Amino acid sequence: MRGRKIAAALCNILGILILLSVIATFIPVTIPRLMGYQAYNIISGSMEPEIPVGSLVYVEPAQPAEVREGEIIVFYSGGSAVTHRVVQNRLVEGEFVTKGDANQQEDLNTISYASLVGRVKYHIPFIGQLLVIYTSGVGKIYVVCYAACGVMFNMLAARLRDRAREKQNGTEGKAE
Numbered sequence: 307m308r309g310r311k312i313a314a315a316l317c318n319i320l321g322i323l324i325l326l327s328v329i330a331t332f333i334p335v336t337i338p339r340l341m342g343y344q345a346y347n348i349i350s351g352s353m354e355p356e357i358p359v360g361s362l363v364y365v366e367p368a369q370p371a372e373v374r375e376g377e378i379i380v381f382y383s384g385g386s387a388v389t390h391r392v393v394q395n396r397l398v399e400g401e402f403v404t405k406g407d408a409n410q411q412e413d414l415n416t417i418s419y420a421s422l423v424g425r426v427k428y429h430i431p432f433i434g435q436l437l438v439i440y441t442s443g444v445g446k447i448y449v450v451c452y453a454a455c456g457v458m459f460n461m462l463a464a465r466l467r468d469r470a471r472e473k474q475n476g477t478e479g480k481a482e
Contacts, residue, residue: 310473313466314462314464314466314470315463316463317459317460317463317466318463320456320459321456321457321458321459321461321463322456322460324452324453324455325456325457328449328452328456331436331449332440334433335362335440338364338428342366342367343365343366344364344365345362346362346365346389346434346437347361347362347434347437348360348362348363348429348434349434352390352406352409353389353390353406353407353408354407354408355407357389357426357429358431360431360433360434361429361431361433361434362429362430362434363378363389363426363434364426364428364429365423366424366425366427367423368422370400370419371395373395373422373425374392374395375393375394376391376392377391377392377425377426378391379391379392379402379417379423379426380423380425381421381422383417387423388404390405391404391405391406391407392404393405396416399416400419401416401419402417403416
């Protein structure tokens with residue numbers, strides 16, 4: 307009987323840890339979105355060493371005229387979101403001149419104000435890989451299955467406790 311209680315406690319703890327780990331991995335992606343930030347995964351080394359590949363960047367909306375030289379912005383170029391540093395903000399032309407920190411030269415094309423997503427507020431190294439996992443079909447299946455394992459461990463713990471109680475009640479009933 308004592309072995310079942312220990313097994314139930316271990317299953318319960320393991321189930322809770324699995325569920326907490328799933329929740330914890332969603333926090334860096336979901337909470338900032340509730341606060342108005344957009345999250346992007348850095349997939350190229352153009353902003354290294356400032357922002358390493360695999361980082362998660364949080365982008366806040368910004369008015370193009372308020373963006374200053376030296377700030378890091380996210381903009382759309384060729385259907386992709388790009389993160390680069392502003393070299394010049396040409397107010398009259400309504401465009402930015404940008405450059406990746408790791409690049410030797412400025413970007414060939416200027417960036418129109420209409421392409422601006424916003425300015426990078428924060429970045430967390432390596433967490434951007436979570437976006438890759440959560441946005442892929444296989445990754446979503448893995449996360450759901452992993453969370454289901456946590457739920458099943460908790461269900462198993464409850465079942466083991468019930469059986470231990472039944473056995474204890476059955477034993478007490480026979481002694482009377």
